[in-house]
Amino acid sequence: MESTAGRVMAREIAEQPATIEATVNRLRPLAEEIRALVGDRRRVILIARGTSDNAALYGQYLLALRAGVLAVPASPSLSALYRAEVDLSDTVAVAISQSGGTEEIVEAMHDAKQRGARTIAVTNGADSPLARDADLALVTAAGRELAVPATKTYSAQLVAVAVLALAIGQERRLLDQLDDVPEAVSRMLGTEDAAAALADRLRDVERMVVTARGLALTTARELALKLQETCHLAAVGLSGADLQHGPIAMLDARTPALLVASATDSAVAPGMVELARRCRASGADVHVLGGDDALGALADVRVAGPDLPPELAPIPLIVPGQLLTLALARAKGLDPDTPRGLNKVTQTA
Structure with a gap:
């Protein structure tokens, strides 16, 4: 009898073209409203956890590159646990949560609002506490997501973050x-x-490093998270720069490296090629997701990426990573729809 493992996740991965089109059409008309709300405030904090934190990282890069705005990750624990008193009267707080119901994120955004x-809110929950409390x-427009691993809700979050950053930066093109x-x-x-x-190739691997530079780092970290939660793999998502400051010693014949890159990001291309050479010199297998031909030539296995501007490439670039996660979980005899010990909405104490 055919296995049903991952059937829901596979369906939701396939729904992403429609999800993204609907989300673009819903949110892009809000560009003027976004600009009006932000006004002359030039500081942004990003409140998120888990997969949403990887969408927030995309926002950090895009807000700096295309809006000239320094965005930094918030630490929800500062308000939830330490009750820190911070003046945020010059700040825009962006809270990202698929459900809009994660109490820590809701409370952190509410606290930021109280402090000026x-x-x-970036959420798939229209009637959620997060959506109701936000300015x-x-x-x-992802619709209901049933599989525990976020796929279509994550790509929709990336679209929302892109609209936000590009609206603030008035990047009409x-x-x-x-x-x-x-x-x-x-x-x-x-x-x-x-x-x-x-x-x-990765069926019997127990640990690996997923690495990228620049805008593609959000994809590397999200892919590492997906491999952790669905394949029970000790996957470490690291900046290529951080990898070379010590952690590269992890790589060996049993610990492969998966390099993630946009095919069009010339700013990081030479560094990624050199990184691939260093990883190979460590004795590790080197695989590539995306990247240009020079990077692909150094790969044991390469999975092609999208041909879009580097600012937008992270949205489709995660899809081959999602497909890899699905296939690897199945190869390991796991059901990626329901990873052990996880629920759809995570609450943290």
């Missing part, structure tokens, strides 16, 4: 190019066979 911040809610993302995601769904071939 203007607040923006502006950017509600994604890139806002218009969001129309190209659904088709790019559809093409990435065609990498299923290549992802399965890589999964077969």
Whole structure:
């Protein structure tokens, strides 16, 4: 009898072109409202946990690159546990939560609002506490997500974060190019066979390093998280720069490296090629997700990535990683729909 493992996750991965198109169409018309709310405030804090934290990292890069705004991750524990008193009267607090019901995130945004911040929620929960309490809610159009690993809600969060950053930066060209993302995601769904071939190579691996530089780092960290939660793999998601400051010693013949890169990001391309050479010199297998031909030439297995501007590439770039996660979990005899010890909404004490 055919296994049903991962059937829900597979369906939700396949729904992403429609999810992204609907989210773009819903949120892009809010660009003027976003700018009006932000006004002349030039400091942004990003409140998130788990997968949403990886979407927040994308926001850090995009806000700096295309809006000239320094965005930093908030530490929800400062308000939830330490009750720190911080003046946020010059700040915009962006809280990111798929459900909008994670108490720590809701409370941290509410605390920021009480301390003077203007607040923006990024959530899939239109009627959630997070959406109700925010000054502006950017509600994604992912529909209900049933599998525990976030796939379509994550890519929808990336779209929302992109709209936010590009609206603040008045980047009309890139806002218009969001129309190209659904088709790019559809093409990435065609990498299923290549992802399965890589999964077969990784079937018996117990630990690995997933690494990137720049905008693609959000994809590397999200992919590492997915491998941890669905494949029970000790996957470490690191900046390529941080990797070379000591952790590269982890790599050996039993610990492969998976390098993640946009094919169009010339700023990081030379460094990623050199990083691949260093990883290979350690005796590790080197695999590549995305990247240009020079990086691909150093790979044992390469899974192609999207051909989009580097600012937008992280949205479709995660899709081959999701397909890899699905295939590897199945190869290990696991059901990625329901990873052990996890629930759809995580509450932290």
